[in-house]
Amino acid sequence: MPSKPKTTSTTQRSAPHAPHAQPARAYDGHFKVSNAYRASLPDVMQSPPGAIEGARVAIQQVGIDGFMLPMRFAPTAARASASTLQARVTGTVSLEAARKGIDMSRIMRVFHEHDNEVCSPDLLVRILQQYRRAHKALEARLRVAFSFPARQRSLRSGLAGWQYYDAAYEASIACAGAPRRFVELDFVYSSACPCSAALAEHARETRGVYAIGHSQRSKARVRVEIAPGRHLDAGALREHCAAALITETQVLAKREDEQAFAELNGAHLKFVEDAARLLYARLDADSRADDFRIVCAHHESLHSHDAVSVLCKGKPGGMTADMLDFRGM
Numbered sequence: 391m392p393s394k395p396k397t398t399s400t401t402q403r404s405a406p407h408a409p410h411a412q413p414a415r416a417y418d419g420h421f422k423v424s425n426a427y428r429a430s431l432p433d434v435m436q437s438p439p440g441a442i443e444g445a446r447v448a449i450q451q452v453g454i455d456g457f458m459l460p461m462r463f464a465p466t467a468a469r470a471s472a473s474t475l476q477a478r479v480t481g482t483v484s485l486e487a488a489r490k491g492i493d494m495s496r497i498m499r500v501f502h503e504h505d506n507e508v509c510s511p512d513l514l515v516r517i518l519q520q521y522r523r524a525h526k527a528l529e530a531r532l533r534v535a536f537s538f539p540a541r542q543r544s545l546r547s548g549l550a551g552w553q554y555y556d557a558a559y560e561a562s563i564a565c566a567g568a569p570r571r572f573v574e575l576d577f578v579y580s581s582a583c584p585c586s587a588a589l590a591e592h593a594r595e596t597r598g599v600y601a602i603g604h605s606q607r608s609k610a611r612v613r614v615e616i617a618p619g620r621h622l623d624a625g626a627l628r629e630h631c632a633a634a635l636i637t638e639t640q641v642l643a644k645r646e647d648e649q650a651f652a653e654l655n656g657a658h659l660k661f662v663e664d665a666a667r668l669l670y671a672r673l674d675a676d677s678r679a680d681d682f683r684i685v686c687a688h689h690e691s692l693h694s695h696d697a698v699s700v701l702c703k704g705k706p707g708g709m710t711a712d713m714l715d716f717r718g719m
Contacts, residue, residue: 448487560573
């Protein structure tokens with residue numbers, strides 16, 4: 391009687407697994423991406439809510455900071471032609487609690503679609519609306535920081551040099567609200583202390599002692615919300631600062647210019663409180679400025695600390711003077 395064939399275990403019957411092929415350690419510069427291949431790529435942003443790490447809460451701002459690109463800026467009274475300047479972009483949107491993330495590169499791609507346009511607060515509103523829709527976000531914010539040049543003539547010698555101004559345009563949309571536009575500028579000037587000047591004169595007049603009142607390099611940071619339907623750029627804000635403060639620091643100076651600058655400071659003595667009020671008067675008279683905040687810092691040469699002041703327009707529900715960290719000034 392023939393013997394029965396021996397039964398084998400499942401493990402014995404299974405064919406051995408083929409070893410995984412090692413991935414190629416070489417870049418294929420000739421590989422072409424097809425639509426089908428692109429559609430097969432994983433997108434972790436579309437993960438189910440259960441894949442969210444940490445607390446399942448909404449995020450008010452998520453996006454990019456420090457994206458650099460060249461942008462064109464409009465001519466101003468101090469700059470006869472449009473300029474291409476290096477710009478630093480910060481762009482954020484809100485993120486709902488049930489969504490894992492956003493496509494951050496989309497913010498950058500939108501900017502490149504506007505390469506040939508002149509950068510302005512109005513352009514930022516259009517870009518903002520575009521990427522807000524793409525991200526299906528309730529809120530969005532955008533800031534473009536740049537430094538622009540203006541030709542400055544010396545006070546008496548006839549020399550001329552380039553003064554640079556740190557500035558920024560911003561736009562924001564909150565939920566169903568209308569877009570808001572902002573312009574910000576840093577303006578550097580000299581501030582001669584009225585008290586020190588008076589004491590120096592007292593020493594000369596009463597005791598015949600030569601004394602010098604102290605002055606210091608100072609900075610004003612002015613932030614303006616542009617009124618709806620109006621237009622205000624960084625060049626116009628620079629003109630306001632120059633007209634209000636008078637004693638802007640100089641680029642090129644010969645001896646006659648240095649003497650003139652000393653006379654200019656003597657004619658326009660100012661405490662940090664004076665500087666803020668001078669700027670307030672100028673901005674408050676401009677109907678294009680719907681709201682504003684002025685921050686001034688005088689980097690004291692008498693003391694080891696700075697003198698600072700903050701002043702707002704006072705619009706109900708508008709900007710506030712709630713600021714205690716002046717290290718960036």
